[in-house]
Amino acid sequence: MKKNIAIIMGGYSSEYKISLKSGNVVYDYLDKDKFNLYRIHIFKEKWVYIDDNENETPMDRNNFSIPVSGKSIVFDCVFNAIHGTPGEDGLMQAYFKLLGIPQTSCGFYQAALTFNKRDLLSVLKPYGIKSAPSFYLNKGDEINEDEIIERVKLPCFVKANKSGSSYGITKVYQKEELRTAIETAYKEDDEIIIEAFLEGTEVSVGVLKLHGETTVLPITEIVSENDFFDYEAKYEGKSQEITPARINNEQLENVTAISKKMYDILKMKGFSRSEFIFIGNEPYLLEMNTTPGLTTESILPQQAKVAGIELGMLFENAIIEALS
Incomplete structure (x- = not known):
C-alpha cells in the first residue's frame, strides 16, 4: 500500500520563495507510483493543501490532516522543504513529534540549535571545531564600534543570527559602515553575530544518512563573482560551484572528518549542508543548514549527482530513513 507523504514548503521567513521551489522539485522527482x-x-495566514489544479484545501492543524473527496487524509511521513522558520528552527519538528508523524529533517532540538549560529558554534567549540573570532549583539544593546573592531578587525561580516540564504548579511570595510550593517541585520533578527573575515577557500559539505550510515557527499568549492557568497551569488548565478572541490588531500580529509564528526556529535538526521573556510589546511565552520536548498541547481543535489545519486533516489532515501 502506498504511503501518504506530505511535502511541506513555504514558511514564515524571507526564504519562502526558495522553499516553494525546493518543495515543488521534491514533488516532481519523487516516484508517484510508490507514494501518494x-x-x-505553510504560511502564517494559512496552512493549505495545493492540488494539481492549484486549488487550496485548508489543513486541520489538530492532527495535520486534510479532507479530500469526503475522506480525511492522514500522513505516514512529512518531507520538510521549509527553509527558515518554522521548518528549520525546530517548530515544525516539535509539532510533528507531538503528533507522532515521522519527518525527514533532524529533531526539534538539533533544528533549533543549528538555526542559531551563535549557539551552534558555542556547542561545537569544545569538540575542536574552529570558527572565526566573533562579537555578539542583541537588539537594544549599546553599539561600541571600537570594541567590536578591536575584537574582529576589519573587514568583518555582520550577520543576522537566525537567518538563511544570506539575508541580513553585510561585509563591512570601514568603521562608518558598521551601524548601517547592524540595522540591516536587525531587519531579519533581533540577534546579531559579527565575525572576522577569513581569507581562504570556501567549501560547502553535504551530509546525510544513506542506508543508515552517516555519509559525506562530494565537496563543493564556492567561487563567488561578488564580494562574498551572498543572495545573488547563491540564487542568481553570480558564483561558480565546483564539485568536487579543488582542494588538496589533507584539506579533503580534514573537512570530511569534521563534517561527519559534527553530524554524529549533534545526533543529526536527514540532510545537512555546512559551510567552511580553509585557513591553510584547517577548515573553519561558518554555519550548518538542516533544510538546504533542494532545487536542481542547489548545492546538495549537485553533490548527490556527482556521487551517483539521482534526485528521486535522494528524496526517497530521506523518506525511507525517516520511516525507519
Whole structure:
C-alpha cells in the first residue's frame, strides 16, 4: 500500500520563495507510483493543501490532516522543504513529534540549535571545531564600534543570527559602515553575530544518512563573482560551484572528518549542508543548514549527482530513513 507523504514548503521567513521551489522539485522527482504525494503550503495566514489544479484545501492543524473527496487524509511521513522558520528552527519538528508523524529533517532540538549560529558554534567549540573570532549583539544593546573592531578587525561580516540564504548579511570595510550593517541585520533578527573575515577557500559539505550510515557527499568549492557568497551569488548565478572541490588531500580529509564528526556529535538526521573556510589546511565552520536548498541547481543535489545519486533516489532515501 502506498504511503501518504506530505511535502511541506513555504514558511514564515524571507526564504519562502526558495522553499516553494525546493518543495515543488521534491514533488516532481519523487516516484508517484510508490507514494501518494501532497503539496502543503505553510504560511502564517494559512496552512493549505495545493492540488494539481492549484486549488487550496485548508489543513486541520489538530492532527495535520486534510479532507479530500469526503475522506480525511492522514500522513505516514512529512518531507520538510521549509527553509527558515518554522521548518528549520525546530517548530515544525516539535509539532510533528507531538503528533507522532515521522519527518525527514533532524529533531526539534538539533533544528533549533543549528538555526542559531551563535549557539551552534558555542556547542561545537569544545569538540575542536574552529570558527572565526566573533562579537555578539542583541537588539537594544549599546553599539561600541571600537570594541567590536578591536575584537574582529576589519573587514568583518555582520550577520543576522537566525537567518538563511544570506539575508541580513553585510561585509563591512570601514568603521562608518558598521551601524548601517547592524540595522540591516536587525531587519531579519533581533540577534546579531559579527565575525572576522577569513581569507581562504570556501567549501560547502553535504551530509546525510544513506542506508543508515552517516555519509559525506562530494565537496563543493564556492567561487563567488561578488564580494562574498551572498543572495545573488547563491540564487542568481553570480558564483561558480565546483564539485568536487579543488582542494588538496589533507584539506579533503580534514573537512570530511569534521563534517561527519559534527553530524554524529549533534545526533543529526536527514540532510545537512555546512559551510567552511580553509585557513591553510584547517577548515573553519561558518554555519550548518538542516533544510538546504533542494532545487536542481542547489548545492546538495549537485553533490548527490556527482556521487551517483539521482534526485528521486535522494528524496526517497530521506523518506525511507525517516520511516525507519
